[in-house]
Amino acid sequence: MNWLCVVAGAMIGAPLRFLTDRAVQARHDTVFPWGTLAVNVAGSLILGVLTGATVAGAAGSHTQLFIGTGLCGALTTYSTFSYDTLRLAESGTRFYAAVNAAVSVVAALGAVFVGVTVAEAVWR
Amino acid sequence: MIQARVRENGVWPVVAVVAVGGAIGASARYGASLIWPTGAGSFPATTLLVNVVGCAVMGAFMVLLTEVMRNPHRLLRPFFGTGVLGGFTTFSTYAVDIERLAESGHPGTGLAYLGLTLLAALAAVWSATWATRRVVAAGRGREAR
Numbered sequence: 001m002n003w004l005c006v007v008a009g010a011m012i013g014a015p016l017r018f019l020t021d022r023a024v025q026a027r028h029d030t031v032f033p034w035g036t037l038a039v040n041v042a043g044s045l046i047l048g049v050l051t052g053a054t055v056a057g058a059a060g061s062h063t064q065l066f067i068g069t070g071l072c073g074a075l076t077t078y079s080t081f082s083y084d085t086l087r088l089a090e091s092g093t094r095f096y097a098a099v100n101a102a103v104s105v106v107a108a109l110g111a112v113f114v115g116v117t118v119a120e121a122v123w124r
Numbered sequence: 125m126i127q128a129r130v131r132e133n134g135v136w137p138v139v140a141v142v143a144v145g146g147a148i149g150a151s152a153r154y155g156a157s158l159i160w161p162t163g164a165g166s167f168p169a170t171t172l173l174v175n176v177v178g179c180a181v182m183g184a185f186m187v188l189l190t191e192v193m194r195n196p197h198r199l200l201r202p203f204f205g206t207g208v209l210g211g212f213t214t215f216s217t218y219a220v221d222i223e224r225l226a227e228s229g230h231p232g233t234g235l236a237y238l239g240l241t242l243l244a245a246l247a248a249v250w251s252a253t254w255a256t257r258r259v260v261a262a263g264r265g266r267e268a269r
Contacts, residue, residue, distance in 0.1 A: 009150070010150030010151070012143075013150075014145065014146020015146070017142075044219040044220065047216040048220060051220050051223075069150065072214070073153060077209075078214060078245055079179050080205075080209075082245040082246050083182050108215055108218075109223060112219045112222075116223065
């Protein structure tokens, strides 16, 4: 059952990442990986809310596995993030590589903070 | 990194293999967390290892896919790169673990985890890319002789 929760979440999260990235990248013509950044920030926000809800006792273990480990885990990615960063550095745009790394980390942490704060306000 | 060249009527097989690959990758990550659990307040070594391994495999896979294979199947990259490796590695757990460490009075551990994951992941994708290119070049050199 636990494993099924993870699989069900991942089968939503991974295609959602693919479709979001596709939609975001189709809207502009830059080398900057906005799509990956968007899913990583969105997934961090959702997991922040879930973490706040879990602390408040509003989310059980199956919800954590489904939304946290499965959905958010598969919606966000470190492998594509680091590959994109390497690709930017190799193609001569080292500045964008550094910006991508810094912005991804800072924006994801900011999203977690917002998510946790919102959850604490809702489930207090 | 996802190619937008997939024909509009051909997107659903791609979505399907991304979903299956994502389920495999996420299951492997969940399995790793069961085998090597890390408690609250401690250094999240398992997630770090999962992310670094996923980045190394990604580096090697992308060299094979874009520089070695002559005519890779169009579903190979969505299945393995986007699905399996994307589902295996995670950015959300990374970010939440940093916030939780800082919140629970371990800001030093959180900061070390932040920096170490970033450096190790980038070093992994870079060195795997470099090593795979070397191995491929050595193999081609032997073929030429």
